Amino acid sequence: MSNRNIVRRVAVGAAAVLLATVGCTTGTEGEQQAAASIDEGFTIGLLLPESKTARYEKFDRPYFEEAVAELCPKCEVSYQNADQDVSKQQAQAEAMLTEGVSVLVLDAVDAKAAGSIVQQAKEQGVPVIAYDRLAEGGVDYYVSFDNKTVGRVQGTALIEGMEKAGTAGEGQVIMINGSPTDPNAADFKAGAHEILDGQVEIGAEYDTPDWSPDKAQQQMEQAITAVGADNISGVYSANDGMAAGIIAALKAAGVDEMPPITGQDAELAGIQRIISGDQYMTVYKAIRPEAEVAAAMAVAAATGEKYEGSQEHPLTEVTDEAGNTIPAVLLEPIAVTADNIEDTVISDGFYTIEEICTDQYADTELCKGAGS
Numbered sequence: 001m002s003n004r005n006i007v008r009r010v011a012v013g014a015a016a017v018l019l020a021t022v023g024c025t026t027g028t029e030g031e032q033q034a035a036a037s038i039d040e041g042f043t044i045g046l047l048l049p050e051s052k053t054a055r056y057e058k059f060d061r062p063y064f065e066e067a068v069a070e071l072c073p074k075c076e077v078s079y080q081n082a083d084q085d086v087s088k089q090q091a092q093a094e095a096m097l098t099e100g101v102s103v104l105v106l107d108a109v110d111a112k113a114a115g116s117i118v119q120q121a122k123e124q125g126v127p128v129i130a131y132d133r134l135a136e137g138g139v140d141y142y143v144s145f146d147n148k149t150v151g152r153v154q155g156t157a158l159i160e161g162m163e164k165a166g167t168a169g170e171g172q173v174i175m176i177n178g179s180p181t182d183p184n185a186a187d188f189k190a191g192a193h194e195i196l197d198g199q200v201e202i203g204a205e206y207d208t209p210d211w212s213p214d215k216a217q218q219q220m221e222q223a224i225t226a227v228g229a230d231n232i233s234g235v236y237s238a239n240d241g242m243a244a245g246i247i248a249a250l251k252a253a254g255v256d257e258m259p260p261i262t263g264q265d266a267e268l269a270g271i272q273r274i275i276s277g278d279q280y281m282t283v284y285k286a287i288r289p290e291a292e293v294a295a296a297m298a299v300a301a302a303t304g305e306k307y308e309g310s311q312e313h314p315l316t317e318v319t320d321e322a323g324n325t326i327p328a329v330l331l332e333p334i335a336v337t338a339d340n341i342e343d344t345v346i347s348d349g350f351y352t353i354e355e356i357c358t359d360q361y362a363d364t365e366l367c368k369g370a371g372s
Contacts, residue, residue: 035302035303035304035305036102036103036302036303036304037303038071038072038074038075038299038303039074040074041072041073041074041075041076042072042075042076042101042102042103042302043075043076043077043078043099043100043101043102044068044075044076044077044078044101044102044103044104044105044295044298044299044302045077045078045080045093045096045097045101045103045104045105046061046064046065046077046078046079046080046105047080047082047089047092047093047096047104047105047106047107047108047117048060048061048079048080048081048082048107048131049081049082049084049089049107049108049109049133050081050082050083050084050109050210050211051081051083052084052210052211052212052213052241053211053239053241053265053267054241054265054267054268054269055265055267055287056081056107057081059287059288059291060107060131060132060287060290060291061079063287063288063291063292064077064105064291064294064295065077065079066291067291067292067294067295067296068295068298068299070295071295071296071299072299075299078096078099078101080092080095080096082109084109084210084211085109086109086110086113086181089108089109089114089117090113090116090117093106093117093120093121094117094120097120097121097124097126101126102126102302103126103127103128103129103298103299103301103302104117104121104126104127104128104129105128105129105131105294105295105297105298106118106128106129106130106131106135106139107130107131107132107133108130108133108135109181110181110182111133111134111135111136111181111182111183112136112181112321113181114135114136114137115135115136115137116137117135117137118135118136118137118138118139119137122137122138127140127141127301127302128140129141129142129143129294129297129298129301130142130143130144130326131143131144131290131294132144132145132184132290133182133183133184134183134318134320134326136320136321136322137320137322137324138320138322138324138326139320139324139326140297140301140326140327141297141301141307141326141327141328141329142318142326142327142328142329143290143293143294143297143328143329143330143331144184144290144328144329144330144331145285145290145330145331145332145333146330146331146332146333147184147187147188147191148187148188148190148191148194149191149332149333150184150187150188150191150264150283150285150333151187151188151189151190151191151192151193151194151195152191152192152194152195153191153283153333153334153335154188154191154192154236154238154262154264154281154283154335155191155192155193155194155195155196155236156195156335157260157262157280157281157335157337158173158192158195158196158200158234158235158236158260158262158280158281159195159196159199159200159234161234161260161280161281161337162200162233162234162259162260164260165233165259165260167233167234167259167260168233170233171201171203171230171231171232171233171234171259172200172201172202172203172204172227172231172232172233173196173200173201173202173203173232173233173234173235173236174202174203174204174205174220174223174227174232174234174235174236175189175192175196175202175204175205175206175235175236176205176206176208176216176219176220176223176235176236176237176238176242176246177189177205177206177207177208177236177238178207178208178211178238178239178242179207179208179209179210179211180207180209181209182211185207185211185238188238188264189207189238192236196236200233200234203223203226203227203231203232204222204223204226204227206219206222206223208238208242211238211239211241211242212242212245213241213242213244213245214245215245216237216241216242216243216245216246217245217246217248217249218245218249220235220245220246220249220250221249221252221253224249224250224253229250229253229254229255232250232259233259233260234259234260234261235259235260235261235262236262237261237262237263237264238262238264239263239264239265240263240264240265240266240267240269240270240273240279240282241265241267242263243261243262243263243270243273243279243282244269244270244273246261247261247273247278247279257277258277258278258279258280260280260281261278261279261280262279262280262281262282262283263279263281263282263283264282264283264285265282265283265285266282266283266284266285266336266344266345266350267282268351268355268356270282271336271341271345271351271356272356272358272360272361274336274337274338274341275338275341275356275361275364275365275366275367276361276364277338280337281335281336281337282335282336283333283334283335283336284333284334284335284336284344284345284350285331285333285334286331286334286348286350289312289313289331290331293313293329293331297329307327309329313329313331314329315327315328315329316328316329316330318330338365338366341356341366342366353366353367353370357370
């Protein structure tokens with residue numbers, strides 16, 4: 001089933017839940033403000049963390065706005081991006097609460113620091129949906145991907161890539177993880193270690209502030225100096241943006257044939273690096289259903305109703321660092337290599353073949369097969 005069909009089915013199911021459960025509370029311990037009305041409309045605050053990763057502006061925001069429009073045509077979305085600045089996100093949240101949003105959808109720059117945003121919202125009776133990253137403070141709902149599974153998918157694919165390259169059991173693997181302030185990055189790393197530990201020799205490992213491609217490039221340069229370019233048999237990169245910096249460092253060191261390199265987010269540039277052979281894999285996380293679930297959670301919470309999940313995306317529970325039990329939907333990630341690009345990001349409409357097959361990539365196997 002394509003993502004678009006999933007979205008439509010989730011939207012219909014979510015709307016049915018909203019209509020069938022009027023009067024339920026959202027779990028804010030009696031602090032919920034007077035319920036908003038779908039008929040009259042209300043404002044939903046959407047706070048995204050940064051713009052270095054292409055997905056947020058290109059996919060998350062428009063998909064979320066489309067989903068809200070389908071569930072609540074008279075609702076408005078008040079949107080801000082924090083540009084990876086904790087203080088800026090705090091100020092943005094405070095402004096939205098002052099303006100009277102009925103619910104916040106929060107993708108935190110720093111999960112712990114975001115606890116103060118959650119607390120302020122609770123004091124005003126405004127429910128909070130944690131989006132993609134689990135903010136502290138006892139949010140009302142959480143939607144993301146099974147993040148340890150993401151890391152396991154990356155680690156498994158890296159070993160697979162090394163086996164295909166004939167370098168399994170040789171050389172050393174470099175691990176360049178995500179931001180230390182992002183709890184998802186810790187889960188990605190833990191999941192990857194579950195697969196890699198005991199299977200490969202890890203020559204160097206770094207955490208990358210702000211998920212910065214430039215910092216990832218600097219870290220890779222350090223690793224090349226420490227380990228030697230010819231002794232690197234694979235690179236764990238936590239996302240596609242950092243993979244770009246890693247590849248730049250390897251090319252600057254004179255490496256012509258890249259070792260297997262992982263990624264995440266299925267960025268267009270990442271997909272293009274995969275078809276050209278510079279990057280081995282990425283992780284495709286279907287953002288449209290994630291945004292759709294977040295919208296359904298937000299509308300339910302704002303209207304004083306209980307989000308029940310759907311057949312495609314059942315409700316489960318997670319526990320934050322303070323021990324709060326949070327109702328959650330965790331979606332499944334998919335490994336994308338050159339072998340299944342057509343069956344994943346293209347078939348789901350995430351990218352078209354024309355977007356991928358620009359002139360620079362016209363001679364790749366995928367693009368020649370498409371007649372471009």
